[in-house]
Amino acid sequence: MDAEKLREMASAWLAEDPDPETREELEDILGKGDEAALADRFGGRLEFGTAGLRGLIGAGPNRMNRSVVIRTTAGLAAYLLEHVPDAKERGVVVGYDGRRLSDAAKDDVAAVLAGHGILARVFSDVAPTPLTAFAVSHLGAAGGVMVTASHNPAAYNGYKVYWGNGAQIVPPHDRGIAEAIEGVGELASIPRMSEDEARRLGLREDLGDETIAAYLERVRALSLGGGGRDRVRIAYTAMHGVGGALALRALSAFGFADVHVVRAQMEPDPAFPTVEFPNPEEEGTLDLALELAEETSAGLVLANDPDADRLAVAVRGKDGAMHTLTGNEIGALLASHLIEDDPAKGDRLVITTIVSTPMVGEIARASGVRYEEVLTGFKWIANRAMELEAATGTRFVLGFEEALGYSVDAVCRDKDGVSAAAVFAELAARAAAEGGGVLDRLEALYRRFGLHRSRQQGFTAPGAEGHAKIERTMARLRSEPPERIGGARVVGIRDYHTGTATRADGTQTKLTLPRSNVLAFDLEGDSRVIARPSGTEPKIKFYFDVREPVAASETLEAARERAEERIDRLAGDFAALASS
The missing domain is CATH 3.40.120.10 (Alpha-D-Glucose-1,6-Bisphosphate, subunit A, domain 3)
Structure with a gap:
């Protein structure tokens, strides 16, 4: 995307941004002519998926900010009104944690819900994620929103969505909500209601002691x-x-x-x-x-x-x-x-x-x-x-x-x-x-x-180049699967992307789980290796598992040493295979 287009997008964003902090950030970037910063914020956008949204806090569609929260909530509200007949009355639970942006974002969520005629059932103070999830099913709400980035660093925040059953959304709802978000117009076109007006009309209520006691x-x-x-x-x-x-x-x-x-x-x-x-x-x-x-x-x-x-x-x-x-x-x-x-x-x-x-x-x-x-x-x-x-x-x-x-x-x-x-x-x-x-x-x-030993290795690869590298690694492991890993023979491969399990003799069976970019290599001796790209971070993750029998006459430490030696071989060999 050329620099002029980026500046046009940034200026349009700036004109409707409701947050003084992100407006100041964007004005500073424009004033400095920092094209790299503009490209980072406007060259892409946070994608709404089964984990909702999560990203760095800042200005632009590729960051977590109030504008993104408002648009996302407008899409969610439209989807609920279309697919849940009594969504207005059942309402949506809104929880939030103690991170930057969370307090303001929860009010934006409530304002947009109320603006669509949906009861916003908002925790009056910060709330743990499990309490928010509990409240959705306990209160019979149509859905829930938790503003949190869980365990991410301080620079992050996120937006997690629950369906009326109290669980995080899965297909087809994730895709449907994402499509509804795409259909949202300019920020000025999104109906929002002030807190005072929402309370007066019975479209905002506080959650607190009673919900906590029930939990x-x-x-x-x-x-x-x-x-x-x-x-x-x-x-x-x-x-x-x-x-x-x-x-x-x-x-x-x-x-x-x-x-x-x-x-x-x-x-x-x-x-x-x-x-x-x-x-x-x-x-x-x-x-x-x-x-x-x-x-x-x-x-x-x-x-x-x-x-x-x-x-x-x-x-x-x-x-x-x-x-x-x-x-x-x-x-x-x-x-x-x-x-x-x-x-x-x-x-x-x-x-x-x-x-x-x-x-x-x-x-x-x-x-x-x-x-x-x-x-x-x-x-x-x-x-x-x-x-x-x-x-x-x-x-x-x-x-x-x-x-x-x-x-x-x-x-x-x-x-x-x-x-x-x-x-x-x-x-x-x-x-x-x-x-x-x-x-x-x-x-x-x-x-x-048996002594089960597990290990996880993650390799971070940020940006578009990193994403491409991760995709190449997964493609290579599929097209050229190893016959042995760490000295152990591969006896089966489960490819959750194609939905097939292949044994060493070539026989195949269908996997029943939804399609996902995951490869599992089953090895002789009750060990396995699994590779998958992370769903929330720019990294690829490898999982190693071994099982080591423990003789009645031996110490646990002796079995643990054997397990460590086996898993060291697996991890070292597979990392080399994946990076070659």
């Missing part, structure tokens, strides 16, 4: 009982996010009183001053919580990400040191607890994603529990759970993805780091009451099902 009551019902609570001391961090108050109330509801918090990270702070990247998977993000655990002699660290839809955990071992658990280890422990410690039993269901540890499936099948795998993303877990619940009468007990995402029961139809924290604390209490600890439970699982 906590559902969380409290998840308890499986058991002792040991007096033996568990907890160090908790909200990571500068919005989950702190709700998490403490949930832990209290489960009977945990000995809880210490990282004060420096307890209140929402859009600058995230103590963590550069507030994703609890990133190295260093738990440092303050681990320091607090040492200061207070806590044996359990619980950490939510900024919008509290994820949970990270560290536990104290017999060696006296704190051990940070992986998402797969947390998922396996929760699955075992919710399946084997549950006195209700019955027809139960566990769902994970294709990139999460296969160990959870083994745990489920050993107890006769239904088990399914879906594509990456909690939207697929939640929607598939509801389909199976309706079709079979099964009881959903756990949804899990390796990136620290867990949904216990059906409290909300999305990741819920708050309820997961309370349930994990109860798991730790049970382990203590049995005279052991969480790591003892994990070792017992490894000795029973």
Whole structure:
């Protein structure tokens, strides 16, 4: 796109931008004649998909800003009015986190909804993502909007959409809403209503204490009982996010009183001053919580990400040191607890994603529990759970993805780091009451099902050139698939883009999941490698899984060393193959 066209687009944007901050940013860019900055903001646009929107905050269609929020909400409102007959009366739940832009954006969402005659049901204060998702189904709303960028750095924000079932949107709704957004005209043509007028006409209501109380009551019902609570001391961090108050109330509801918090990270702070990247998977993000655990002699660290839809955990071992658990280890422990410690039993269901540890499936099948795998993303877990619940009468007990995402029961139809924290604390209490600890439970699982070791590698490739490189890598892996990886023979390839599974002898079967740009290589010796581009970041991700049997006479460490050697070979060899 030539420079003159970019300047024309920027000037048109500037003329209708309602935000003084982004107007000032754009005026400065135009004044400096910074064509690269203009191209970055106006050479593309944020694409609306099943995760809604997420991007850097700033001016232009390729950034998160009030103009984008207003247009997106106008498209959403039009789609709801067309497809949900009683959308006006049921309304739309609006939640928001503590990031830059979130507070103003939530008012823009409410103004556009009210302008279309749709009741805006707005949280009166910042709200965790799981509470917003819960409110959609609890209140019978037609949909929901959560203004958040979850665990992204401080420069980001986002816009997540829920359907009336309380789950994130999936096809065809994502495409339909995107098309409706494309049909939105100039900003001045979008009907918006002031807050005072909306309240006067009954088109804006506040959500707060009653919704929170209802959520906590559902969380409290998840308890499986058991002792040991007096033996568990907890160090908790909200990571500068919005989950702190709700998490403490949930832990209290489960009977945990000995809880210490990282004060420096307890209140929402859009600058995230103590963590550069507030994703609890990133190295260093738990440092303050681990320091607090040492200061207070806590044996359990619980950490939510900024919008509290994820949970990270560290536990104290017999060696006296704190051990940070992986998402797969947390998922396996929760699955075992919710399946084997549950006195209700019955027809139960566990769902994970294709990139999460296969160990959870083994745990489920050993107890006769239904088990399914879906594509990456909690939207697929939640929607598939509801389909199976309706079709079979099964009881959903756990949804899990390796990136620290867990949904216990059906409290909300999305990741819920708050309820997961309370349930994990109860798991730790049970382990203590049995005279052991969480790591003892994990070792017992490894000795029973084999030591499962997982690793993820991500390679960032920003911009159009990076996107093209990622596409070339996936195309090459399809056209020239490896016969061996890390010395292990490839015995099958699952291509979720073509929807086919091919065995080593050439026989093919159809995959039942929706089409997605994912390749899975199944290897001899119960190992696998999966490659997929990220849906929310400019990177390609590789997932490695191995299973190492543990002999009764050997230490767990010996099996772990063998597993590490195998996964090192897989990761090194595959990275070289992918980059060649």
